[in-house]
Amino acid sequence: MSGSRWIDLMVVVAYMAGMTYLGLRFARRQTSTEHYFVAKRSIPAWALGMSLFATIISSVTFIGYPGSAYAKDWSNLVPGFMLLVCLFVVGSVLIPFYREVVGISAYEYFGKRFGVPVRLYSSFAFSVGHFSKMGLIIYLVALVISGMTGWNLYWVMVSVGLVTIYYSVIGGLEAVIWADVIQGFVMFAGIFVCLGYLLFLAPGGPVAPILIAWNSGKFSLGSMSPDLSKPTILVLVLYGLFWYLQKYSADQTIVQRYLVARNHREAMRGVSLGAYLSFAVWTLFMLIGSLVWAYYKLTGEALPASVTKADAVFPYFLTTHIPVGLAGLFIASLLAAAMSTLASDLNCLAVVAVEDFYRRFRPDSTDQQRLRTGKLVVAVAGALAVGTGILLAQTGGGALSMWFAISSIVSGGLAGLFLLAFLSTRANRKGATAGIVASVASTAWGTLTLGSNRTLDLGALNFPYHELMIGVIGHVVLLVVGYLVSLVTARDTGEHDPALTIWGWLQRRKAPAATGNART
Numbered sequence: 001m002s003g004s005r006w007i008d009l010m011v012v013v014a015y016m017a018g019m020t021y022l023g024l025r026f027a028r029r030q031t032s033t034e035h036y037f038v039a040k041r042s043i044p045a046w047a048l049g050m051s052l053f054a055t056i057i058s059s060v061t062f063i064g065y066p067g068s069a070y071a072k073d074w075s076n077l078v079p080g081f082m083l084l085v086c087l088f089v090v091g092s093v094l095i096p097f098y099r100e101v102v103g104i105s106a107y108e109y110f111g112k113r114f115g116v117p118v119r120l121y122s123s124f125a126f127s128v129g130h131f132s133k134m135g136l137i138i139y140l141v142a143l144v145i146s147g148m149t150g151w152n153l154y155w156v157m158v159s160v161g162l163v164t165i166y167y168s169v170i171g172g173l174e175a176v177i178w179a180d181v182i183q184g185f186v187m188f189a190g191i192f193v194c195l196g197y198l199l200f201l202a203p204g205g206p207v208a209p210i211l212i213a214w215n216s217g218k219f220s221l222g223s224m225s226p227d228l229s230k231p232t233i234l235v236l237v238l239y240g241l242f243w244y245l246q247k248y249s250a251d252q253t254i255v256q257r258y259l260v261a262r263n264h265r266e267a268m269r270g271v272s273l274g275a276y277l278s279f280a281v282w283t284l285f286m287l288i289g290s291l292v293w294a295y296y297k298l299t300g301e302a303l304p305a306s307v308t309k310a311d312a313v314f315p316y317f318l319t320t321h322i323p324v325g326l327a328g329l330f331i332a333s334l335l336a337a338a339m340s341t342l343a344s345d346l347n348c349l350a351v352v353a354v355e356d357f358y359r360r361f362r363p364d365s366t367d368q369q370r371l372r373t374g375k376l377v378v379a380v381a382g383a384l385a386v387g388t389g390i391l392l393a394q395t396g397g398g399a400l401s402m403w404f405a406i407s408s409i410v411s412g413g414l415a416g417l418f419l420l421a422f423l424s425t426r427a428n429r430k431g432a433t434a435g436i437v438a439s440v441a442s443t444a445w446g447t448l449t450l451g452s453n454r455t456l457d458l459g460a461l462n463f464p465y466h467e468l469m470i471g472v473i474g475h476v477v478l479l480v481v482g483y484l485v486s487l488v489t490a491r492d493t494g495e496h497d498p499a500l501t502i503w504g505w506l507q508r509r510k511a512p513a514a515t516g517n518a519r520t
Contacts, residue, residue, distance in 0.1 A: 007324045007328060008149060008324055008327050008328030008331060009149075009151075009328070010328070011328030011329055011331070011332055012328055012331055012332055012335065015186065015332040015335065015336070016159065016163050016335075018182065019163050019164075019167050019179055019182075019339065020163055020166060020167060022167055022171065022175055022178060022179050022182070023166055023167025023168070023169075023170045023171040023175050023179075024170065024171075025171070025175070026170075026171040026172065026174045026175040026178070027170040027171055027175075029172075029174060030170070030171065030172040030174075030371070031371075032367055032371060033104070033354065033367055033370050033371050033374065034104075035172060035174070036172035036173065036371055036374055036375075037104050037172070037173055037256070037347070037350070037351050037354075037355075037374065038104055038173060038256065038259050038260050039172070039173045039174040039177060039260045040174075041259060041260055041261065041262065042260070042262060043174075043177055043260040043261060043262075043270075044262070044266065044270075045261065045265075045266040045267075045269035045270040045273065046269075046270070046273065047177060047178065047181050047270075048177070048257055048260065048261055048266070048267070048269075048270025048271070048273075048274070049269070049270040049271070049272070049273025049274040049277065050180060050181040050184040050185075050273070050274070050277070051176070051177040051180035051181060051184075051257060051270075051274070051340075051344075052254070052257050052270065052271060052273075052274025052275070052278075053180075053184050053273070053274045053277035053278050053281070054180035054181070054183045054184040054187065054336070054337070054340035054341075055180060055253055055254075055257075055274075055340055055341055055344040056274065056278045057187065057278060057281055057282075057337050057340075057341075058137055058337050058338060058340075058341040059137055059140055059141040059144070059334055059335075059337045059338035059341070060136075060137065060140060061281070061282070061285060061337060062144075062285070062333075062334050062337055063140065063144055063311050063314065063315065064076075064311065065077075065282060065285035065286055065288075065289060066285050066286075066288045066289035066292060066311075066313075066314040067289060067309070067310040067311035067312075067313065067314065068286070068289060068310070069218065069285070069286040069287070069288070069289025069290045069293070070289040070290070070292050070293045070310045070313050070314065071310035073217060073218055073219065073220040073221070073222065074218070074219055074220065074221055074222075074286045074290075075220070075221055075222030075231060075233070075236060076236070076286075077221065077282055077283060077286050078221055078222060078233055078236035078237060078240060079236050079237070079239055079240025079243060079244075080240065080278070080279050080282045080283075081237075081240065081279075082237060082240030082241045082243070082244050083240070083244045083275050083278065083279060084275060084276075084279060085241065085244075086241070086244040086245055086248055087271070087272060087275050089245075089248075090248045090268075090271055091268045091271065091272065093502065094248060094249055094258075095258050095264060095267045095268055095271065096264045096509075097422075097502075097505055098255055098258050098259070099258055099259060099261075099264060099267065100505075101500065101505075102255065102259065103355070104256075104259065104351055104355050105123065105252065105351055105352060105355035105356050106126075106250060106251070106252045106255035106256070107119050107122045107123040107126070107250075107252070107352065107355075107356050108355065108356075109421070109500070110122045110417065110418075110421060110432075111356075112500055113421040113427075113432075113500050114421065114427075114428070114429040114432040114433075115429045115492075116360065117429075117433070118417070118429060118432050118433065118436070119356060120356060120357070120360075121436060122250065122414060122417060123252075123352045123356035123357070125412070125413075125414060126250070126251065126252055126348075126352060126414070127349055127352050127353075130253070130345045130348070130349060131345075131349065131381065131384070131385065131388075132388075133341075133345070134341075134342055134345050134346075134381075134385035134388070135384075135385045135386075135387075135388025135389045135391075135392060136388075136389075136392065137338050137341060137342060137389075138157050138160060138161060138338065138342070138385055138386055138388070138389035139157065139388075139389035139390075139392040139393055140338075141156075141160065141334060141335065141337075141338040142154075142156035142157040142160065142389065142393070143393070144315050144334065145331055145334065145335075147312070147315055147319075148315050148318060148319045148327070148331065149319075149331070153393055154390060154393065157386055157389045157390060157393070158386060160335060160338060160339060160342075160386075161342075161382055161383070161385065161386035161389075162386075163339070164339045164342045164343050164346070164382065165346070165378065165379055165382035165383070167179060167343070168342075168343045168346045168347055168378050168382065169375050169378045169379050169382075170375075172347070173256070173260065173347050176340075176343040176344055176347050177260070179339070179340065179343060180340045180343070180344070182336075183336030183337070183339065183340045184277070184336075184340075186329075186332055186333045186336040187281070187333045187336050187337055188281075188333075189329055189333060190329055190330040190332065190333025190334070190336075191281065191284050191285070191288070191333065193322070193326050193329060193330060194288055194318070194322070194330060195284065195287070195288060195291070197321060197322060198288060198291035198292065198295060199291065201295065201321065202291075202294065202295045202298045202299060203298055203299065204298065208294075208298060209290075209291050209294030209295060209298060210291075210294070212294045212297055212298060213290040213291065213293065213294045216297075218290040218293060218294075219290065221233060222236065228465045228466060228469055229464060229465050229466055230466055231466055231468065235465075235466050235468055235469060236468070238468075238469070238472045239468040239469070239471065239472055242415050242471060242472050242475045243415075243471065245415045245418075245419075245475075246414050246415035246418075246475070248271075249414075249415060249418040249422075250414035250415060250417065250418045251414075252348040252351060252352055253344045253345060253348045256347075256348055256351065257270065257271065257274075258271070288314065289314065292313055292314050292317050293313075295317070296313075303316065304316070318330055342382070342385065346378045346381055346382050346385075347378065349377060349378070349381045350373075350374040350375070350377040350378045350381070351374070353373070353374070353377040354370050354373050354374045354377065358370060358373050412439060412440070412443040412470075412471050412474040412475070413435070413436060413439035413440070413443065413474045413475055413477075413478040414475075415475045416435065416439060416474065416475035416476060416477070416478030416479040416482070417432065417435065417436065417439075417478055417482070419475075419479050420432060420435060420478065420479050420482040420483060420486075421500070421501070422501060422502050423501065423502060424483055424486065424501065425498055425501050425503060425504070426483070426486050426487060427482060427483060427486045428486045428489060428490075428491040428492070429492065430485060430486065430489040431481075431482040431483060431484070431485040431486030431487075431489065432482050432486075434481055434482060434485040435477070435478035435479065435480075435481045435482025435483075435485070436478060436482075438477050438478065438481040438482075439474045439475070439477050439478035439481075440474075442473055442474050442477045443470055443471070443473075443474040445463060446463040446465075446467075446469070446470035446473065446474070447470060449461070449462040449463045450462070450463045450467055450470070451467070
């Protein structure tokens with residue numbers, strides 16, 4: 001390692017030491033599952049918002065968004081607009097509804113609505129999808145940092161995993177949230193350092209790169225064509241709408257944040273702040289990608305033959321143009337993005353394991369037993385995620401490609417399941433079960449028959465649309481099939497509780513107001 005890289009290493013070590021201290025700072029408070037999983041419901045709105053932002057923004061964002069803008073345009077920002085659309089529904093309906101209906105696990109609602117099997121399926125689907133993502137995040141962040149610095153790939157993965165597991169295990173969700181706050185500020189520092197260099201490094205000052213990018217259509221949001229086989233604006237809007245509906249209605253990492261706030265209003269403020277910060281950062285990363293493209297156009301500087309993918313251009317620019325020390329700050333921000341997502345996923349996987357499975361099969365367990373189980377799940381899941389990242393590094397992803405395909409199949413449809421449960425008073429557990437089966441089959445068909453390297457070739461019956469439509473269709477299939485089957489099947493005795501739909505919930509909330517007016 002060169003002497004200059006030791007400066008970057010010291011910056012990264014200081015950041016990692018800070019995260020370790022934070023876990024120790026909150027360790028003594030973790031005396032119950034209420035504190036370990038929902039931080040005694042005492043998190044202020046601004047910290048909640050920073051935590052949501054840090055959780056949503058992962059290391060994939062740091063590389064994927066600039067790479068997308070460098071190679072094409074800003075079309076991949078379109079799904080983010082749907083987050084702002086979903087925010088209205090979240091604030092006015094979902095936050096108060098979940099805070100009144102759910103204890104700790106988001107999938108408790110599906111259990112109340114459709115019974116234990118559906119609750120177990122939804123929690124299992126969430127767990128499989130997020131566990132798959134964790135291994136990929138560890139691998140990708142280590143790959144980028146190793147390429148920038150020459151540091152050993154495996155040591156980076158193990159170091160990231162150990163520190164994240166440590167503060168997540170001993171500090172609980174409270175440590176995770178306050179670590180997210182610090183990591184959010186670190187991420188912004190890294191982003192603005194890069195923007196400053198990109199705007200002033202190219203000849204012509206800040207105006208020149210923006211002007212050449214604008215004139216070359218790099219700020220375009222994509223095609224208005226109604227074609228569903230290409231990533232048009234229509235496809236991206238549909239994808240974003242269902243993706244963020246699923247995130248904010250059936251994703252434990254998000255729903256858990258609703259529950260940690262002091263009251264409904266604080267929860268809404270925090271969720272809104274998180275959404276606005278996330279959208280701002282997505283936009284900044286798109287701008288970074290366009291400015292990197294403009295820099296190489298304006299300077300005529302050639303990329304080396306080893307840089308063959310758009311995702312690799314931004315890391316290469318950082319390696320060759322950002323001074324040591326500041327490069328360490330960006331590496332720390334990259335680690336912050338990865339670790340904040342990993343820590344949230346680990347805590348949420350522990351919630352699901354304890355609340356949806358352990359308590360189901362050990363109903364007589366004490367709170368202390370559940371707390372110890374939750375900590376064990378965090379440690380084991382973290383270790384397995386690091387192992388998955390190492391396996392990806394050794395195989396180049398080939399050995400795990402089928403696993404990722406399977407996980408994408410079984411983790412889909414949760415937005416459709418929520419819509420079925422929340423909007424329809426006729427929906428029953430038979431309909432929900434039929435919808436889940438149909439959604440899994442639809443997602444499997446799309447996943448296995450997609451593209452030129454498809455796993456299964458059905459000829460004319462291969463999936464004909466863009467890959468982003470697989471999830472959209474899976475949600476719609478679950479909703480439609482679930483509703484139709486519910487129409488022709490009878491409810492089980494005691495199954496229906498109108499208060500668990502939006503209609504019954506709204507009626508119940510109006511009742512106290514009407515009573516108060518009558519008394520007046």
